[in-house]
Amino acid sequence: MKISTNALLLIKSLIHLASLCTFLYLWYLIDQDLLGADPVKDMIHFLGKTGLNYLLLTLTITPLAKRFRQPLLMRTRRLLGLYCFFWTCLHLTTFLWLELNWEFSLFIDEVIKRPYLSLGAVTWVILLLLSITSITALKKKMKKAWFTLHRFVYLAVLLATIHYYWAVKSGLTEPIIYFIICLLLLSTRRSYFKSLLLSFKKR
Ligand code: HEM
Structure with missing residues (x-):
């Protein structure tokens, strides 16, 4: 059974x-002082992990839709x-604001x-480009380039897990589990x- 537009709206x-x-x-954790001894670090971790969870979820949709024939x-x-x-x-804002007090030169330094921050920054720039170009009018204007650009989400998920x-x-158990999930999701795109x-070989 195919899902209807009403079911899509519900999802x-x-x-x-x-x-x-x-x-x-x-908000509740912050308000009730329920974060750990270093609440700023905990906020950064919570937000980073949530972002990564949403990225993995986004990449789960295509294999799911294909497997269950739900376009x-x-x-x-x-x-x-x-x-x-x-x-x-x-x-990123929490890091810039509460950890670095908006000192942009320190941020660049x-x-x-720190290579792990360089990877985070590259990932964020990719996500920024993908978000800006997600506007339907831009997608139509960009034509084939849109699809090429949006393939960069595979690089983003790999860099984010690293x-x-x-x-x-x-x-390290949890990051390793995330890395395995990332590789599994990428393996569903092996034909690409x-x-x-x-x-590349033909060139
Ligand atoms: C300019 C961009 C970014 C900066 C400056 C940044 C900064 C940081 C910092 C400072 C930490 C904490 C490290 C520590 O504990 O000392 C962190 C952890 C983390 N970041 Fe980022 N990050 C960026 C982009 C991203 C992106 C795009 C994602 C995901 C899509 C992400 C996901 C995570 C995750 C999952 C963690 C670990 C959370 C945990 O330990 O539970 N970050 N990042």
Whole structure:
């Protein structure tokens, strides 16, 4: 049975609701002083992890829609992707504001000095470009270039999981699990990577 446009609307409403609840939950943790000894670090971690979860969820949609023959499900990808960008913007803002006190020169120094931050910054720029070009009018204008650009989401998810792995100082189990999920999701796109490799070989 194919999902209807009403069911799609329900799924999109649930995505909004889940995002609102996540935001309110973080607000509650801050308000009630329930974060750990270093609340700023905990906020950065919470927001980074939520952004990564949304990115992985976005990449789960295509294989799911293909497997269960649900083309309408593909229409949730933009919403999930934009929420991913929203969370990573909050992640970056918290770091810039509460950790660096808006010292942009220090931020640039840190991004250059620390490779895990460089990876986070490249990931964020990719997500920024994907979010800006998610506007339908731009998609139509860009034609084939749009599809090429949006393939960069594969690089973004790989860099984001490495950024996570590198950022964590202890307890590597969770980042490794995230990395495996990332590789599994990328493996569902192996025919694309094969054709990309072939086109490079032909040059
Ligand atoms: C300019 C962009 C970014 C900056 C400056 C940045 C900065 C940081 C910092 C400072 C940490 C904490 C490291 C520590 O504990 O000392 C962190 C962790 C993390 N970041 Fe980012 N980040 C950026 C982009 C991203 C993006 C785009 C994603 C995901 C799509 C992401 C996901 C994460 C995750 C999952 C963690 C680890 C959370 C945990 O330990 O539970 N970051 N980042």
